[in-house]
Amino acid sequence: MRNDFVHLHVHSEYSLLDGACRISELVSRAKALKMKSMALTDHGNMFGAIKFYECAREKGIKPILGFEAYVAQESRFKKEGGQERIYHLTLLAENNEGYKNLLKLTTSSYLEGFYYKPRVDKEILNEYSKGIICLSGCMKSEINQNLLNNDYDKALKSASRYKDIFGTNNFFMELQDNKIERQDELVNTAIRISQDLGLETVVTNDVHYMKPDDFFAHDALLCINTGKSLQDTKRMRFATNEFYFKSQKQMEEIFKDMPEALMNTSLISDRCDVELNLNEMHLPRFHPKKDSICYKPGITNSQFLRELCRHGALKIYKMIDKVIKERLEHELEVIEETNFVDYFLIVWDFIDFARKNHIPAVARGSGAGSLVAYVLGITNIDPIKYDLLFERFLNSERLSMPDLDIDFCAEGRDRVIQYVRNRYGGDKNVAQIVTFGTMKAKAVVRDVGRVMDIPLPVVDKVAKLIPSTLGITLQEALEQEPELRSMHENEKQIQELFNISSKLEGLRRHASTHAAGVVISDEPLTNYIPLAKNRDVVITQFDDVTLVEKIGLLKADFLGVRKLTVIDKAIKLIKST
Incomplete structure (x- = not known):
């Protein structure tokens, strides 16, 4: 197979305190792997869309703009009864009309549907569905949640509804295999749904970090997000270290029996073509009040x-x-x-x-x-x-x-x-x-030290040894402060603290x-x-x-x-x- 695989489900640091990928790193990795294109699908927002669009085009990578929507079970206007289960859905802009509809959908999710998370519902998805390619989503999607509850009929009904909203050619059953329990079962059942409804399948990897060994830093990031300790066995965490930016060869090995689903990543990429007219002025028109000083009828x-x-x-x-x-x-x-x-x-x-x-x-x-x-x-x-x-x-x-x-x-x-x-x-x-607030040197050490359960006096000492120079990095602090460097060289816990902190340093925090x-x-x-x-x-x-x-x-x-x-x-x- 040619180098045709395209990542269509990718989270950057703009999936705040969940995505551990910098946009520049994502694009550089895609370039190094000779990928022609990639998507950005952050949780509920498009904070990084323009930065990604420009960065990708500069590197010769075709940017696919999108986001992973949170879908309310019922109406986006229903906001009582505590936090309800919300479903995930992957949305990609096929063309400029689709891009503008994504702008409206993510806006509505915040201005109308926000309840713990920015939520859309099927009503507004239907209203702004044109020009959007929809993938059925990860394990937290409506379809997969129904399948995990052993309710095939309900899952089939959900898939049929999304097919009606987006159209047969624009709704794909999303297949993921991150080595999680029951995920292979979901893949097989999703294929069955695609056959029953006449839909295509497509593979994704739900990228949240760059390399397998970034799993530990990402785990710490989730703890910072949820206020939990790394030692807490009941906390929210990713079950495996498979949510990284994989190569085509790795994806082919995982989905070797599903060549069409692999090829569909490329076909979707070819269909997605958004051209943004940047660097144009869009200034508002001023309308003078009739009682304004110097106003005369007909005056320009x-x-x-x-x-x-x-x-x-x-x-x-x-x-x-x-x-x-x-x-x-x-x-x-x-x-x-x-x-x-x-x-x-x-x-x-x-x-x-x-x-x-x-x-x-x-x-x-x-x-x-x-x-x-x-x-x-x-x-x-x-x-x-x-x-x-x-x-x-x-x-x-x-x-x-x-x-x-x-x-x-x-x-x-x-x-x-x-x-x-x-x-x-x-x-x-x-x-x-x-x-955006970012995880600067002193702050990230305090955040990571807290989730690692390092005693507060120790974390405080480390943080205070980092110079207060504007924009200083952890590496620069180690070079400038002998006592800090000594702690880093001689104490394993401090080495681990710096190893995790340096991977999260500079990420958007809020x-x-x-x-x-x-x-x-x-x-x-x-x-x-x-x-x-x-x-x-x-x-x-x-x-x-x-x-x-x-x-x-x-x-x-x-x-x-x-x-x-x-x-x-x-x-x-x-x-x-």
Whole structure:
């Protein structure tokens, strides 16, 4: 057989505290094994989709975008009675329509279906099934759970329902053999179901780590996730060390009697073809209010911006001399040439709201070099007086999104964000941005030490010996600290601690909300990106760099600064006495 096997069920570090594979490692391994393609199917999310897409294409590997969905037993809206059993289902984008449907499905799982996990149900799978290839899933799938309960008829009925949702050609019975008890029985029964329903089969390996000996580090990762000790025999764990990135030869050996199921990985790969138009701008259109200053019926946004600038310049300078006029004209020409008129109007609008509602706001950074920003009231530094360069902020020869960092009174920040939500269509069009906490050197040692049951004073000593240098690695700490190096060389337990910790170091640990970033659109964000929820806050699934530099959405920084709150209150107290 040619090198045609393709991994279609793969978890990266974005399967938080479950996947132990870095995307760069996955792609490099696929390249080394001469694989033409691979999929990314993280648990319930698409956090790493764009990073994987770009990394794979750079290496000449065809990326297949997807995720492993959690499927509710009944409705995704049912959220009572404690944690129910949820089923796993592998979803892959066959084309761009399928990719956009995946964005909507994972978004719905968080915004509508979240209950312990982000869940979809059959209703919404049916609504957004077009362009998606579905694999029946791992041992935790609905079909396999029914088979493990010795209920073939119910399993057949479940498979038939998924066949109806996705279509005969787009639903495959997924076969896995990780040397787990009863898994061979599941494989044989799944083949029987495929024959009864006229379906194809396909093999996967449910990749969670890179090599067999990474099993121990992955086991520790699961303990960190569940808060259990490695010594706990009743904890959740993977039964074997077979969930690694296997070669085609290894997969052929396991499934030597199922050549068609092996070949179907390649056929599915050939069918999956998603082309993302990255690095395009998708800026929202600004719509001036009829009661806005300088508004006139029929006025264009460029004209409106120019009128606001003229009005602001007269208010500040009393008269517009040649220097001011030429500087404004130059900046406005660049702003119009780069199509950022709406950007400036949007920022002006929410800062104007803040000022009118007595919420202190001040922009900082290279935007201070813009006279347009100054006369609009966005910044409060005169770039002419201080001879500041506009080109450091916006340059027609180096096209990139303007970046205005804006500090707001901490107590008023949420009011401004809510104003923007109301102005541009609510949570569907405006969201805060995700950020990821990572397992840095000191933190990963403490995490791993805890699940290894190493006495706290020992773990604490090791962690404190690691220098507090920003971004330091465990290897660098060993090189720099003689006492730490001595402990590592002479104590077997510390060697094991470092061996496991070094494999987990730098992995994503959790998702949270960016301190300042907000993304704004005038159409549903799910046309471009998936959304999630952190507590009650709607957030993006892509980070700020991806949103701005790759997807081309408008990002604004709304940083709540307590110092501004204190100053504001102090001024009010002074005025009241």
